[in-house]
Amino acid sequence: MKSLLELQDIYLNYKTENSLVEVIKGVNLKINSGENVAVVGKSGSGKTSLIMLIAGLEKVTSGKIIFEDQDISAYSEDELADLRKRKIGIVFQSFYLIPNYTALENVSLVLEINKIENAQKKSAELLDQFGLKDRLNHFPSQLSGGEQQRVAIARSIILSPKLILADEPSGNLDSENSKLIIQLLFKYSKQNNSSLILVTHDQSIAKECDKIIEIKDGKII
Amino acid sequence: MEKLFNFQDFKYAIRDLTRSYKKISTIIFTLFISLFVLSVILSLEYSLKKELNANAKILLGGDFEINTRNEKVDDQYFKKIEKFGIISSTVEFSTMLTNSTRSDAKTFFIRLKAIDQKYPLYGDVQSFPDKALSLLQTTKNSIVVNRKIFETLKLKVNDTVYIKQTPFKVVGYIESVPDLGRALLFGDFAVVSTNSFLNLNINTLGSFINYEYRVKLNNENINFKQEVENLTKNYPSYSVRYPENSSNNLKKLIDNFSQFLSLVSISAMLIAGIGIANTLISFINQKNISIAIMKSLGFTTSTIKKIFYFEIFTLLTIISLLAYLLAILSVPIVNAYLVKTLGIAVQSEFIIQNFIKVFLSGFLVVSIFCLPTISAIQQIKPTSLFRNVFQPCEFYFTKKNISLIILAIISLILLFAFDSKKPFYTIMYFLVFFIICLTLYGLSKLIIFYLRKINFIKFLPLRLAVKNITNPKTIFPITVLSLGLGVTLLLSLTLIGYNFKKEVQKSIPEIAPDYFFVSIQNTEKDEFVKYLKNNDKNAVIETMPIVSATLTKINKKDPLSYIKQNNDSFWVLERDRRISWSNTPPKDNPITEGNWFDANNKSLQISLDAKVAKDLNIKLNDSLTLKIYGREIEGKVTSLRKVDYRDLSINFVMLINPSFAANIPHEYIATAKFKNLPDFKEGAFLQKFKNISTIKVSDYLGKVTEIINKIFIAVIIISSIAVIIGLTVISSAVIVQARLSVYQNLIFKILGINSSNLILASIIEFLISFLSIIFIAVIFSIGVSYFVIEAIFKLNWSLEIINSSFVLLFIGTVTIILILLNNYKFLSPKVYPLVRNE
Known part of the structure; x- marks a missing residue:
């Protein structure tokens, strides 16, 4: 399988007033196209920070992030934004839909900014597949937590991204909805041949992935 | 890209x-x-000026006007002018009109206009009855008076009034005359025929008589100006006016007034700008999740900023178009008032240049305040979505947006200074505004700096208040800025309003005379004084000789060739002035430079008003050429005096040395202050001295206060609008602060801190900002109001402590109520929605 993402000896440090906090310490990781990877570890171990680095939302202190053979750690803010726009989908624990956009608009926005035609039609079809046909014109505040997360997943996969980053996507949901969400993520990442990096505390979910990496004190163990 | x-x-x-x-x-x-x-x-200013320009010939009364001042036109000259077209001759002079010859007669100081049959050459006279003007020519010794006299004296058609004891039959009253003469605009007037005027046998030195000849061209297309100018060159005391100069004074008044109001409105707009910045930063803070999501989806910061700019400028375009269209629709409402006051009817019109100016003003103000606000989007990090921690963003200054803000400020100043008649005042005004802004901002930073050093406070509400102020993301500087500017503006307008009101309501000063007497002949002066003394032996009477003189040259150069009409002292050059002489300097005219006249020097020496000298760039020892009775005499400026025309005593712009003036034929002007005013009967006086005109100071002040009252009303209307904007801005600042502290209040609530502590903390926080701005607001508002009252409106400024304190108390109370009302719903937040991150 072809390598999609490679982290080469990456470090992430934060400076506070009096000290230096080392969050990620020399992580090396390789993820292939279409591979599912679970990231596990205790709170504060650096899981989310790792996701933020891969998404290009944080800059590495040192090391390289190679995405599709390109060193994205040297990219500018705008180049990283463009990369996210075209190739990375993100799912958050707290769903984070745009509050004054409808479910349909939240999904179609991704297609529109990529200048893809029939954005609304395509988004409606996908939401239909997600069982949200009757919720297309509802605002996030009118949806349940499970429905909001389904919209968020639809938004992350609509463009068939190369990489999906999911930060505890079922963390705020009941077990039934949790199961449904994870199934959707696996189904569509496989269908689109997208790689999936899934941060989770749930060992049963982690076990369903192709690979499990555990982080402790900013290092992969 | x-x-x-x-x-x-x-x-x-x-x-x-x-x-x-x-x-x-x-x-x-x-x-x-x-x-x-x-x-x-802007719409009113444009419409008024357009109307004045469109009716320039009507306002002048002809295609051109020849003013021969106090002498009849030369026959030869008249014949030469006659070939251009029809000539209408009028005579104007000031006199007294009474309703009877009894000693208790009611009197009016009027401008009497004698007209011939050709009057008016352009426009119409609005009169009652309609034919009143033609009756004037056919009825012997008839008169029409203005409506105010007609109503005050309760006159009826065919009643009799008297001028210099000569009876005139009232054939109607006049609503308006087309040629808004210089004196007819605000004063009382009456119109008689030229024949009736001759019956008055006016026999004075003519100081107050004006002969005017208006010409309607036979052929409008001919180039007549050069020929008329050439003809008039031989008659140095004659002057020619053209339609373009017909309403200079009115245009100047409109210019000054619209400039003042424009600057007040731009202040309101700049204060609104702070409100816009406050609201927008709050809006961005409320949308920080959406912004972070958009960034996580791949929107660049510049694209998101662009979306916000599109929003605000779309809003601006719609609002400015709507505001301008509504303003045009409001012109007819003001029109009703203008027709009544000035006899001018203005039309509503969409003027693209005016709309562009309105839009540009809005665009620049919005840009100044939105640049650091929308740039704050830079601070919103999508990583917050992973951590669920959202810090409120604050104004964000980069080198690029600081440069753009400076460019916008300069453009705004230039936009207003460009078509201003006094660009210096405009630039100064903006400078002061921005100095106030910087001072308030500096003050807020200073307070934060010192409060951070305090760490011994035990009292919980005070600790909370200080913590809120010194918080790294505090909006304290913005609160101080908006509150400070609002209070400064309100206080300035209060002081301006108070001073206007004081001028309107003020009683006549103790030392002011009760009467002015004009046209006292040299031969009757002693008898006049004796009469007044007999009437009241304690009467204080002051007489001064007067003669008409025209300032024709300054340092041998015609001043009209280089001094512009917008010069504050142009009035001195515009026409002949009354000058006088005195052995000693007047008590209330202190000499500021030079020495009083040298009694041994018989050549012409001149003492000049210091302000006029400054405006016309005249220095001590400069030569001035005065034309007196057609003869030009060169003299030297030997002293400058501080003259305050507002003290209601006899003041002259120029005084000359008695040793030179001794043999000039002259008449007198006098003032009298009576011990017992009611004992002086104007009617009886006029029976005795029919050529002397009396001006009752209280009547004169009544007319002045009537005009000031109109200005005061306009200032109050504009002020109220600024007050509403100021309070809205303060309110929005309070809401922003309250909304930002809602999460913090929730935590306090969970920890068990009660609402009363939170309320007390917000009151203390307000008091710290309010008390700190009072001193600065008071200092600046005193300066601003002093400048407006003394420099622009030439009135007397005084500080009014009670009203100012009341305004401060009022603003403080209203603001604290607004704070409590706005804080109320945020003080006890519902836990559930916040915990759910809704």
Whole structure:
């Protein structure tokens, strides 16, 4: 399988007033196209920070992030934004839909900014597949937590991204909805041949992935 | 490179705007009000000037006018002018009109206009009855008076009034005359025929008589000006006026007034700008999750900023268009008032230049305040979405947006200074405004600096208040800035309003005379004084000789060739002035430079008003040429005096040395202050001295206060609008602060801190900001109001402590009520929605 993402000896440090906090310490990781990877570890171990680095939302202190053979750690803010726009989908624990956009608009926005035609039609079809046909014109505040997360997943996969980053996507949901969400993520990442990096505390979910990496004190163990 | 306009981004902006407009209602409200006020001022100014220009011939009364001052036109000259067209001759002079010859007669000081049958050459006289003007020519010794005299004296058609004891039959009254003469605009007047005027046998030295000849061209297309000028060169005391100069004084008044109101409205707009910045930063803070999501989806910061700019400038375009259109519709409402006051009817018109100025003003103000606000989007990190921690963002200054802000400020100043008649005042005004802003901002930073050093406070509400102020993301500087500017503006307008009101209501000063007497002949002066003394032996009588003189040259150069009409002292050159002489300097005219006249020097020496000397660039020992009785005499400026024309005593712009003036034929002007005013009967006096005109100071002041009252009303209307905007801005600042502390209040609530402590903390926080701005607001408002009252309106300024304190108390109370009302719902937040991150 072809390598999609490679982290080469990456470090992430934060400076506070009096000290230096080392969050990620020399992580090396390789993820292939279409591979599912679970990231596990205790709170504060650096899981989310790792996701933020891969998404290009944080800059590495040192090391390289190679995405599709390109060193994205040297990219500018705008180049990283463009990369996210075209190739990375993100799912958050707290769903984070745009509050004054409808479910349909939240999904179609991704297609529109990529200048893809029939954005609304395509988004409606996908939401239909997600069982949200009757919720297309509802605002996030009118949806349940499970429905909001389904919209968020639809938004992350609509463009068939190369990489999906999911930060505890079922963390705020009941077990039934949790199961449904994870199934959707696996189904569509496989269908689109997208790689999936899934941060989770749930060992049963982690076990369903192709690979499990555990982080402790900013290092992969 | 990213395109400046992208339709997709514009679509997002419109979508967001239509769904979020309620959250930015402060922006919509303050922007609309301030742009509407500016639009009304610009529309009215334009319409008035257009009307004056369009009716220039009517206002002048002819294609050109020859003013021969106090002498009849030369026959030869008249014949030469006659070939250009029809000539209408009028005579104007000041006199007294009474309703009877009894000693208790009611009197009016009027400008009497004698007209011939050809009057008016242009326009119409509005009279009652309609034929009153023709009756004037056919009825012997008939008169029409202005409506005020007709109503005050309860006259009826065919009643009799008297001028210099000569009876005149009232054939009607006049609503308006087309040629708004210099003196007829605000004063009382009456019109008689030239024949009736001759019956008055006016026999004075003519100081107050003016002969005017208006010409209506036979052929409008001929180039007559050069020929008329050449003819007039031989008659140095004659002057020619053309339609373009027909209403200079009125235009100057409109210019000054619209400049003042425009600057007040731009202040309101700049204060609104702070409200816009406050509301927008609050709006961005409320949308920080959406912004972070957009960034996580791949929107660049510049694209998101562009969407916000599209939103705000779309709003600005709609609001400025709406404000301008509504302003045009409001012109007819003002029109009704103008027709009554000035006899001018103005038309509503959409003028693209005015709309552009309104839009540009809004655009620049919005840009100044939105640049650091929208740039704050830079601070919103999508990583917050992983951590669920959102810090409120604050104004964000980069080198680029600081440069753009400076450019916008300079453009705004230039926009207003460009078509201003006094660009210096405009630039000064903006300078002061920005100095106030910087001072208040500096003050807030200083307070934060010192409060951070305090760490011994035990009292919980005070600790909370200090913590809120010194918080790294504090909005304390913005609160101080908006509150400070609001209070400074309100206090300035209060002091301006108070001083206007004081001028309106003020009683006649103790030392002011009761009467002015004019046209006292040299031969009757002693008898006049004796009469008054007999009437009241304690009467204080002051007499001064007067003669008409025209300042024709300054240092041998014609001043009209280089001094412009917008010069503050142009009035001195415009026509002949009354001058006098005295052995000693007048008591209330202190000499500021030079020495009083050298009694041994018989050549002409001149003592000049220091302000006029400064305006006309005349220095001590400069030569001035005066034309007295047609003869030009060169003299030297030997002293400058500080003259205050507001003290109601006899004041002259020029005094000359008695040793030179001794043999000049002259008449007298006098003032009298009586011990017992009611004992002086004007009617009886006029029976005795029919050629002397009396001006009762209280009547004169009544006319002045009537005009000031009208200005006061306009200032109050504009002030109220600024007050509303100021309070809205303060209110929006309070809401922003309250909304930001809602999460903090929730935590306090969970920890068990009760609401009363939170309320007390917010009151203390307000008091710290309010008390700190009072001193600065008071200092600046004193300076601003002093400048407006003394320099622009030439009135007397005084500080009014009680009213000012009341205003401060009022603002403080209203603001604290607004704070408590706005804080109320945020003080006890519902736990559930916040815990759910809703």
